[in-house]
Amino acid sequence: MTAYLVSMLTFTGFFMILALALNLQWGMTGMVNFGIAGFYALGAYTSGLLTAKLGWPVGLAMPTAVAAGFVAGGLIALLSLRLREDFFAIVTLGFGEIMRLIALNEDEITEGPRGLKIDARPFAGMFDRELYPIVYLILVASVVALAFIVVECIRRAPLGRTLRAIREDDVVAEVLGKNVLLHRVTVFAIGGAFMGAAGALYAHYVQNISPEVFMPMVAIFIWMSVIVGGAGNNWGLLIGAGIVMTILEGTRFIGDFVDILDAEKLSALRIILIGTLLIIILRVKQGGLLPEQRFTYKGSQESGRTETQTSNA
Amino acid sequence: MSWQILVNGLVNAALIAPPAIALSLIFGVMRFPNFAIGGYITVGAFFAYAVNVDLGAPIWLAAIAAMIGTAVVVWLSDALVFRPMQGRGPVTLLVLSIALTLILEHIVRLFYGADVRGFDLPLQRPYRFGDIRITQEQIEIIVLAIAIAAITHLILQYTRTGKAVRATADNPMLAQVRGIDTGWIILLTWLYCGMLFGLTGVLAGLDLVIEPLVGWYLTIPIFAAAILGGIGSPYGAMLGALLVGLAEELTVLILPSTYKIGVGFVIIAILLLVRPQGLLGRPEIKK
Numbered sequence: 369m370t371a372y373l374v375s376m377l378t379f380t381g382f383f384m385i386l387a388l389a390l391n392l393q394w395g396m397t398g399m400v401n402f403g404i405a406g407f408y409a410l411g412a413y414t415s416g417l418l419t420a421k422l423g424w425p426v427g428l429a430m431p432t433a434v435a436a437g438f439v440a441g442g443l444i445a446l447l448s449l450r451l452r453e454d455f456f457a458i459v460t461l462g463f464g465e466i467m468r469l470i471a472l473n474e475d476e477i478t479e480g481p482r483g484l485k486i487d488a489r490p491f492a493g494m495f496d497r498e499l500y501p502i503v504y505l506i507l508v509a510s511v512v513a514l515a516f517i518v519v520e521c522i523r524r525a526p527l528g529r530t531l532r533a534i535r536e537d538d539v540v541a542e543v544l545g546k547n548v549l550l551h552r553v554t555v556f557a558i559g560g561a562f563m564g565a566a567g568a569l570y571a572h573y574v575q576n577i578s579p580e581v582f583m584p585m586v587a588i589f590i591w592m593s594v595i596v597g598g599a600g601n602n603w604g605l606l607i608g609a610g611i612v613m614t615i616l617e618g619t620r621f622i623g624d625f626v627d628i629l630d631a632e633k634l635s636a637l638r639i640i641l642i643g644t645l646l647i648i649i650l651r652v653k654q655g656g657l658l659p660e661q662r663f664t665y666k667g668s669q670e671s672g673r674t675e676t677q678t679s680n681a
Numbered sequence: 682m683s684w685q686i687l688v689n690g691l692v693n694a695a696l697i698a699p700p701a702i703a704l705s706l707i708f709g710v711m712r713f714p715n716f717a718i719g720g721y722i723t724v725g726a727f728f729a730y731a732v733n734v735d736l737g738a739p740i741w742l743a744a745i746a747a748m749i750g751t752a753v754v755v756w757l758s759d760a761l762v763f764r765p766m767q768g769r770g771p772v773t774l775l776v777l778s779i780a781l782t783l784i785l786e787h788i789v790r791l792f793y794g795a796d797v798r799g800f801d802l803p804l805q806r807p808y809r810f811g812d813i814r815i816t817q818e819q820i821e822i823i824v825l826a827i828a829i830a831a832i833t834h835l836i837l838q839y840t841r842t843g844k845a846v847r848a849t850a851d852n853p854m855l856a857q858v859r860g861i862d863t864g865w866i867i868l869l870t871w872l873y874c875g876m877l878f879g880l881t882g883v884l885a886g887l888d889l890v891i892e893p894l895v896g897w898y899l900t901i902p903i904f905a906a907a908i909l910g911g912i913g914s915p916y917g918a919m920l921g922a923l924l925v926g927l928a929e930e931l932t933v934l935i936l937p938s939t940y941k942i943g944v945g946f947v948i949i950a951i952l953l954l955v956r957p958q959g960l961l962g963r964p965e966i967k968k
Contacts, residue, residue, distance in 0.1 A: 400772050402779070447954065454714050454771040455953050458904060462946030465901070473939045588783060591776060632794055636787040643784040647762055647777055654769075 374501045376617055378573060381508035382566045383609040386586075387593040388515040388602060389562035395599035395660070396523060397555045398535030399448060400457035402587045406464030407437050407560050409471055409582035411567025413478060416577055419488035421477070426490045426572060433568035434561045441560020445553040464584055472579040483578035486571055508569055515562050520602050522558075531555060532600075585639065589616070592646050598656030607657060615642060684813050686930050692819045694926025695826035696888060697899060700881045701906035701918040702833055703874035709850030709913040710867045713771040717758060717778040718878060718903060720785030722896035725751040725882025727789050730891050734801045743800075744883045751879025752872045754785070759871045782896070790893045798891040818887040825884065829877065830919050837915065846870055850913060898942060902929060905945035911958055 386404055393399045411433040418429035444463055448456050471478045478484055495503050522528050533541040534548055542548050571577050589612050597608030619638045649656070700718060707715050728750040733743035762777055807814040837843040848856040849866045857863050885895050906925045910917025925948060932944045 400775070447950065451953055452771075454775055455908070457772065457775055458714060458908075459946070459950050459953065462901070462943075462950060466943045466946060469940055469943050473937055584779075585783065588780060595776070633791055636790040639787040640784050640791070643780040643787075646780045647784075650769075650773060650777060651765060 371501065374505050376613065378501070378505050378508050380609055380613040381505070381512050382570050383590065383593055383613055384512045384606055385508075385515050385562055385566040385569075386590045387597070387605040387609045388512070388519050389559040389566075390590050390594050391599065391602060391605050392519045392522065392562075393556055393559040395594055395601070395605075396519075396528065396535065397531040397552065398453065399445070399552060399556060400453055401460045401556075401559070402457050402584065402591075403444070403460035403462070403464035403467075404563060404590050405582040405584055405586040406460075406467035407440065407563035408567040408570070408586060409464075409467045409579070410440055411437050411564030412571035412577050412582075413471055413484070413567075414564070415568035416484050416486045416571040417477065419572075420484060420486045426488045426492075429488070430490070430565070430568045430572070433564045433571075435564075437564020437567070438557045438561035441563075442553050442557035444560075445556030446549075448552050448556075449549055461584065461587075464582075464587065468579050468582050471582065478579075481578055481580070483576045486575045486577070489572050489575070504573060508573075511565055511569060515565075516602060516606075518558070518562075523600075523602065527551075588642065588646070592642055594656075595646065596649055596656055598658040598660060600660030601656070601658045604656055604658030612642065615645070684811075686933070687927070688813050688815055688819075690927035690930035691923075692815075692822055692888065692926075693902075693929055694923045695823040696881070696884055697902045697906050697926060698826045698919055698922035699829045699877045699884075700899065700903045701910070701922045702830065702915045703877040704903055704907045705910070705913055705915045705918040706833075706846070706850075706870055707874050708907070709915075710846065710853075710863075710870050711763065711767075711774075713774040713778070714904070714912070715778045716775065716900065717781040717785070719896035719900035720782035721751055721755055721758075721875065721878035722882045722885060722899055723789055723893055724754050724785050724896075725879035726886040726891045726895055727793060727882070727893075728879065729883040729886060730793075730798060730800065734798075737801070740800060740802060740883075740887075744880060747883050748876040748879040751882065752875030755871050755875030755878065756868070759868070782900075786893045786896065793893070795893055800886055800891070802887075822884050822888060825880070829880075833915055842866070842869060901942050901945040901949075902926075905948045908949050909952055 386408065389407075390401060390404060393401050414436045415426070415429040415433035418424040418432060419426055424432075440463075444460060447459050451459065472480055474480070475482070489500075489504075490507060491500075491503060522531070530541065530546050530551060533544070533546065534551055538548050590609075593608035593612045594605045595608070596611055597604030597606065616638060619634060619641065622634065622637075700722065704715065704718055725747045729740075729743040729747035732738045732746045733740055738746075758781055762781055763774060766773060766777065805817055807816040808820075835843075837847055845856065845861045845866050846869070848859065848861055849863045849870075853863050856866075881899070882896070885891075885899060889895060889898075902925050903922075906921035907918045908921070909924055910919065910921030925945060928948060929941050929944050932940065936944075
């Protein structure tokens with residue numbers, strides 16, 4: 369049971385990293401990313417292939433996966449120059465599908481649907497078998513913490529205000545002299561880097577990756593996490609990721625009580641449930657469980673008058 | 682060999698033209714890219730499968746049932762999901778439509794599993810014209826696509842309702858001022874498009890296979906066609922379908938056919954960068 373709990377927490381950690389990255393891109397900057405599965409796959413396959421096929425050490429392969437996510441994110445964000453947000457969303461979805469198709473079809477390199485076996489693990493041999501899952505959980509948790517700190521710092525910094533301005537109205541931000549494209553590229557690259565990191569951590573954890581894991585469905589789980597928690601709020605999405613994972617895992621146990629549902633039907637029911645919940649939450653609780661905090665500006669006390677202004681952000 | 686590719690491309694184009702027209706019409710009146718079309722097409726294919734195989738009815742009856750059934754599903758999805766959340770911005774509606782397509786696909790999977798199926802039809806030899814082979818179903822698909830394009834053209838151009846649809850797409854406020862009941866027009870558009878999606882499901886089942894993902898595989902080429910032609914422009918969608926259909930078949934010469942779905946995306950990405958309004962679309966002033 370402990371082993372199960374530890375592995376669930378580890379998987380929740382992957383979701384949290386992805387959700388934090390999406391919150392930076394969409395929640396804070398307003399850039400829609402439906403290609404999350406693509407970045408996740410890119411990170412997983414980069415690190416997996418480098419260690420399994422080229423014999424790179426994990427300590428070098430994982431950072432390369434992060435760099436790959438960073439570069440891919442930056443390049444895709446360049447497309448936002450000319451695209452309306454909903455069309456940019458279609459392009460990111462395309463990126464995700466193309467990544468999956470490459471993993472599926474270039475099977476001489478990626479092993480395709482047979483799955484790529486990865487033996488290398490970080491800190492291999494330094495801990496005994498019993499302890500290792502917990503060590504890995506701590507590793508994942510520290511990456512979650514790192515991602516959280518980075519994203520939260522950006523949110524509080526002047527940079528965060530600029531990003532919110534871009535989200536609310538990019539033309540106004542541009543008029544105010546902000547370099548909108550540069551900000552978008554930076555944000556998407558950082559988000560991509562974290563998604564790549566999540567992918568690499570996932571690859572070395574399960575040690576066998578195959579393309580069907582990286583279906584566009586992953587994006588919906590992560591979107592669900594961010595929307596349930598409250599877009600723009602980093603604390604909320606941690607809860608959101610936990611809720612989504614609980615639904616995904618908790619529904620497995622329904623099969624123990626209801627005989628007519630086989631694994632196939634259960635997995636279908638799970639997706640139906642997640643999708644329906646997403647629609648209901650968007651309808652009844654637009655801001656999510658923990659809505660984004662609104663920044664208030666208090667005028668200086670010395671001038672004798674106190675102004676309280678609620679920004680639109 | 683090369684003529685065969687042209688024929689395959691035409692069949693491909695005929696398959697994606699009706700839903701691309703429908704997607705364009707919906708985008709025109711609703712103003713968001715509706716990814717639920719994949720779910721609608723899958724639902725259509727399985728409605729027809731249920732009537733044709735489970736009930737043993739002939740295929741033309743199954744097709745009619747699928748069109749009506751899908752139109753009802755599409756109308757329900759509008760009433761339950763999209764209409765209450767109109768005005769939330771295109772991205773929220775886009776997220777909703779992706780969630781909806783997953784729900785529809787998995788409801789089908791709940792009842793039919795993920796197996797690949799086919800209609801209960803006698804196997805027929807394909808017709809041969811010299812080196813070119815074409816099945817009777819493929820000829821039917823091409824004829825139906827041309828008929829639908831013509832019917833849509835006649836409705837949009839010459840009927841009061843069609844003119845009202847165009848007016849609503851152009852400027853809903855102005856249309857309302859002129860006494861057009863835009864809610865009614867949007868409902869009619871949904872129903873008409875629902876029938877087209879249902880029919881596409883049947884045709885896809887005839888030409889390809891019936892499985893829960895059949896709609897998803899078609900979603901990307903349909904979007905590519907609609908965007909290529911200038912989304913919101915039904916005539917552009919017809920042209921776009923022709924180009925995407927041919928482009929997909931031509932890439933088979935260079936790339937493995939499994940990359941077909943990627944071709945659609947590449948077309949979308951390049952086109953959006955070079956000419957965001959599409960081939961026949963009018964430039965939209967970005968806010």
